[in-house]
Amino acid sequence: MHSTLLLKRELDDKPSGVYAPQYFQYLGYRKRLCAKKPEARANATEALFTRTVPYIYRNDWIVGSIRPLMVEADPVELEYAATICKSFGRRGFAHNADHFAPDYQRVVQLGVPGLLVAIEESMARHEEPARVEYLAAMRQTLLALRAMMLHYADAAERLKDCEGYSPERLAEIAARCRWLASHPPASFADALQLVWFCHIGFCLEERYAMALGRIDQYLYPFYQADVAAGRLTPQRAQELLENTFIKIYERRVCLGDDDVVNICIGGTSPDGSNDGNALSYIVLRAVKECQIPGPNLSARIAANTPDDFLDECLQVIGTGLGYPALMNDEVNIAALKRCGYADEDVYAYCMVGCIENFLPGKQPPWSDGRFDTPRFFEFLFNRGKGIHHPSVGIDTGPVETIETMEEFMRRFEAQLEYGAEEYFALFNNENCRYNPAEYVQPFLSCFCEDCIERGLDINAGGARYPSVHGAALMGVGTVCDSLAAVDKVVFCDRAATLSELADALRANFAGYEALREKLLAAPKYGNNDPFVDRYAVWFVDFLYGLFSRYRTHDGGRIYIAMAANTSNIWAGREIAATPDGRLAGEPLSDAASPTYGRDRHGVTEVVNSVTKPDYTKVACGTVVNQKFTPSAFEGKNRDKLRALLRVYFRKGGQEMQINSTSREVLLDAMEHPEQYQSLVVRVSGFSAFFVTLDRSVQLDILSRTQQE
Structure with a gap:
């Protein structure tokens, strides 16, 4: 054995x-x-x-x-x-x-x-x-x-x-x-x-x-x-x-949950040569044999990455493990260079946790938080008040006074600006409670340059670079679809007023079913439609500029991330109905992906949509979840999938992770969990045993559009 x-x-x-x-x-x-x-x-x-x-x-x-x-x-x-x-x-x-x-x-x-x-x-x-x-x-x-x-x-x-x-x-x-x-x-x-x-x-x-x-x-x-x-x-x-x-896997046995131990393989050297080697392939074969949710394997893919290495990655993904996550080396390197790090440190980057870009042994541990961008529609439509919870934005005036989409965008941006300020204040105040002189970490500091040389703790100036923090932006698909729906239904077609839309959102569309159908029929992100895709470009550009204003307590950057790790489900439970036709309590769109089920024209159009933003502004990283049938990993179909990934990365996509377990297997696992104790699936930034997931997470995975 x-x-x-x-x-x-x-x-x-x-x-x-x-x-x-x-x-x-x-x-x-x-x-x-x-x-x-x-x-x-x-x-x-x-x-x-x-x-x-x-x-x-x-x-x-x-x-x-x-x-x-x-x-x-x-x-x-x-x-x-x-x-x-x-x-x-x-x-x-x-x-x-x-x-x-x-x-x-x-x-x-x-x-x-x-x-x-x-x-x-x-x-x-x-x-x-x-x-x-x-x-x-x-x-x-x-x-x-x-x-x-x-x-x-x-x-x-x-x-x-x-x-x-x-x-x-x-x-x-x-x-x-x-x-x-x-x-x-x-x-x-x-x-x-x-x-x-x-x-x-x-x-x-x-x-x-x-x-x-x-x-x-x-x-x-x-x-x-x-x-x-x-x-x-x-x-x-x-x-x-x-x-x-x-x-x-020992942690699951002893504690009942899984550790997210990221391992990174492949990549590019500063001279442009391929960093992959014989050991890169052996690591892939080793994780394939283990058949457990961890390690959370990441593969750095560049233009000069050999086809056989990408094929080996796809073979492992095709077993159903959902990893390695595939990372675009050119985009990640450019994103980290924007932050001012030395080239030799940038080219040595890896990932921590799910997909977070990190300079190993050069900066303090990572932290991040959830920034629920769709929530700010509530505040815009309700003069700074939440509908179903006590959260408060700012009063940007009654929506019936808005006459153009440009004015609507200005008010939405004002809500986001206040939200970012509130987010940063909460993060910084919480973080500053932990006096570096009191909360020292001597063992951890031994493994970070230049703590030994400086005689300082990793969080007190010992590390070569200051700390960074990631603001994880929830719901790009929900936001883009909502903005496109307002633009199309209210300002282009004049099929409803903002006042009517505000009433419909407060009522969770009860009695406004016809209006909801119009909103659902508006252009949706993930179908290569420039009418809605331009809002994804705006989303990244605006929020990058917004969070770039802030610094951590020791002078480090606030990165933006487009990742959710199932938080899109919990965030959705807290947020009222949105202008895209989403009902209150339903999940937001996941990470950088289009809203599941709304990408109706195949994976090529998904690729064309999600590669339009400039992800060199997303220094933390993104998650784009896609689900393919198991046959996509076989024979000539795998050649097509590899070619698709090459195009995706060449067009500027930052990350892609893939589920390959069929819908039929997932449904049967939900019905007969005792028969599927070892079934591993990709969730969002990590893999997990499917039967251990909350049912709402299982349903979210099931709802992903299955590509051929």
């Missing part, structure tokens, strides 16, 4: 106990409760790494597990531990704590010993006590990571006589762990194990969506050397990668 399947079966055996990372953090904090925050945080991390008991699976080759956080403990003691931890506070996603890609290139070059030397050298250069103290805290966390490696070596040696374990395998594991504790990696397996130890360290610290980054780039020199020396075969490299990737 395949070793990956055997390991998957071990992973499926849910451990007893409760998930209690705060218990171990508490043990660290109580070491010296009045310690300064850098030392206190380091004590907590040290306890997580050294006071948990290593767990090694029988089919492990690459060790490191979150199972040690599952403990049998007195509930009263756990509650007390949580109280102590709460008093120390912690950063969350909104406050730059996770969604980060470490500088694994530097990690595998230097190893933990090399990073420790860099810290010692920095301590010798700095005289300011606060910086020296912080560097000492960073050193403490790396020493704890080294101790965890040695604990795993000891555990492997203790297990060698246990039933079901291979003594030879355990001896190899023990030797590798001991080597890494005192040397940089000397082989492909060493480098992969070191990266996984670091990743598990972040998981033990309760960090989420920590990317593995450009794994085919930083591991390739080790792969190349090992293959040349006869120490490694491509098949063995794939087995080791599978053994690592399948462990991402």
